Amino acid sequence: MKSKNSIQSPSKVGFWEKLMKIDRRWIYLAIGIVVFIPMLVYLGFPIRVTKEVRSVYERIDSLPPGTVVMVPMEYDPATMAELQPLAYAVLRHCFSKDLKVITTSLQIEGVTIIKEDLEMIAAEYGKKYGIDYVFLGYKPYPGIVILNMGENFRKPFPRDYYGNELDSLPMMKGVYNYSSCALILNINATSGVDYWINYANGRYKAPLAIGVTGVMVSDYYTFLSSGQIFGLIGGLKGAAEYEKLINHVDLACRAMDVQSIAHSVIVLFIVIGNIAFFATKKRKKSI
Amino acid sequence: MTTGQLILNGIAAFLTLCIFSFLYKDNPFYKFAERLVAGVATGYWTILLYHTNFTDKVIEPIFINGQYHYIIPAVLGIMMWTRFSRKWSWISRYPIAFYIGIGSGVSITVYLYTYLFKQLQATISTPLTLDLAGLNVLIIVIAVLSALIYFFFSSAHKGIFNVASRFGIYVIMIGFGAGFGLTVMGRVALLVQRIIFLRDYIVALFGG
Incomplete structure (x- = not known):
């Protein structure tokens, strides 16, 4: 059982390492798509007035x-x-x-x-x-x-x-x-x-x-x-x-829809990036 | 959209794509658009400055209205240009001295009032109350003192001083975090506006 885990672990960490070295242009492309698609429909997310x-x-x-x-x-x-x-x-x-x-x-x-x-x-x-x-x-x-x-x-x-x-x-x-x-x-x-x-x-x-x-x-x-x-x-x-x-x-309310979705994706990327960072750091320590 | 507008917007759309192409890698299209922006901006503000400043402050008062005292600032302005000569550049120190003197005189007191006294007053004069507003005031006072202690280097950061200093750095980090979040929002807004422009152009072009 122990040996099985030790075989699986490097492949998992390998994924995170790959993610840490991902070409930044994929991120740009993802943000571009995320910005473009919601523009086709007005979603009308709620806006709280401060x-x-x-x-x-x-x-x-x-x-x-x-x-x-x-x-x-x-x-x-x-x-x-x-x-x-x-x-x-x-x-x-x-x-x-x-x-x-x-x-x-x-x-x-x-x-x-x-x-x-x-x-x-x-x-x-x-x-x-x-x-x-x-x-x-x-x-x-x-x-x-x-x-x-x-x-x-x-x-x-x-x-x-x-x-x-x-x-x-x-x-x-x-x-x-x-x-x-x-x-x-x-x-x-x-x-x-x-x-x-x-x-x-x-x-x-x-x-x-x-x-x-x-x-x-x-x-x-x-x-x-x-x-x-x-x-x-x-x-x-x-x-x-x-x-x-x-x-x-007008412009601002419509753009805020797109902005909200783009922000969610950016936050997701930040979370994934942090998980990848700690996962690879842990592996480096164990080596 | 008229044909003229369609052509102009087409140029703008092409230049937008030229700038976006840098996201893939540096290329001649990007360089062309970048230099075009710099050139157009320089040409634009040079002419605007000529019409809004040189005409109003030099040509009209001196040569048309006969207000000859305007010659003094005009001569000071000309003296600034001597910086381009190694031999005569010392002359430019006189208008610079005027400029710095006036600038300091005008701004020092008002800057102290705005950035120091008013801010200090706002930090310490709000009463502490036993509600959420009072808690907010307490957090602000502690955060300000801790952030100031972090930058106080005349004493070793040990004991309670170290605790306050550590808290101070967290306060500063929160400030940077808020700034970063808002910066991301601003940058995404720029992208959104350009994409909206491109979408509207495509719709106008193909009559969607």
Whole structure:
């Protein structure tokens, strides 16, 4: 009996050793298949809305029509997968509530994308440029620009993205700085979000919420618990939560289905990888 | 989708596949797409910077509006370019000194306020209560102190200090774990978005 076990054992461990040396391209292929197949059908996995996302929604939802809000958006082609669905959801919410939206883009590669996103969502709700929304565009050195906007939007942006004088835009009459805005919701894929926390909130005490990529979320929870930001929307999951809140299923909710399945497979791979690691380690020790 | 959009999206789909081809192995298609991205991005932001900064801050104020005090920052900017000459590169130290001085002056106090005082206040000022919220506060305080002790090297990590330090490293590990999990989520989101784009393109191409 004992000898039988000793014959079986090497073949079992051999399997795990093979698994430890598997070509990583098989993993890529598996993830590719797992991502592609669920895309063919909408499964509608449940999405739980977190407190930090709900607080942003409720704050915006409580504002009376005509209130000015600032939604600076800083993402580029590399990060739009996560933040574009969020920008769509937030803008839809603002325009559906008839809020006036001021937008900037202090991330140079994303300026055109953000301009197009803003125009597209504004058109969905029949909003007019200069009356319902304004796009200030891009200026370099975000920290300095954010500081200057705290004094007056006209300092860094004497003209908007399209070259109009700010005073010529009806919406900007009487709107000078952050104190003219009910809140700032910064959608940001860069460390530039620190400037908004430091200067817009720290220096000018503007009520601030942020929407960041998944990679960044864990770094900013500390600002939520300290009250420096009143809301935090993280990555595609946060965008899906916001879509659920505004009752408009779009990119994020659909992508979260795929994401949930992909995550399950990744977790399975991690578990298998760990079992293989300990199995081969045990064998090495016994040798 | 119009024919023009179909062609443009076709180029985007081809370039997406070029980038994905790196997953198999490095190849000329990947290199082409990678360099194209770098080239287009550089060209794009150079022109955007010219129109949003050089025109607004140099050409218009000095040459059109006659605001001659704008010459001072313009000259400081030109001085930066002397870094490319070994003989004259010392001149660039003056604008750099201005830049560092202004940057430090503007940011030091506000950074201390944001990253130190407000965080410290949030950690110690929340009252300890006999409920779940109180337990949460207690965990936060212990975790912060333990993580700080892990980085305290002026005393040997022995006894209770060692226990706190060991706990500190677990706290840091949990932080890294959360960061890693969220990073995976972010990366999968990028893949999902590209696959959605490719799927929509195929559907549009074949009229599905």
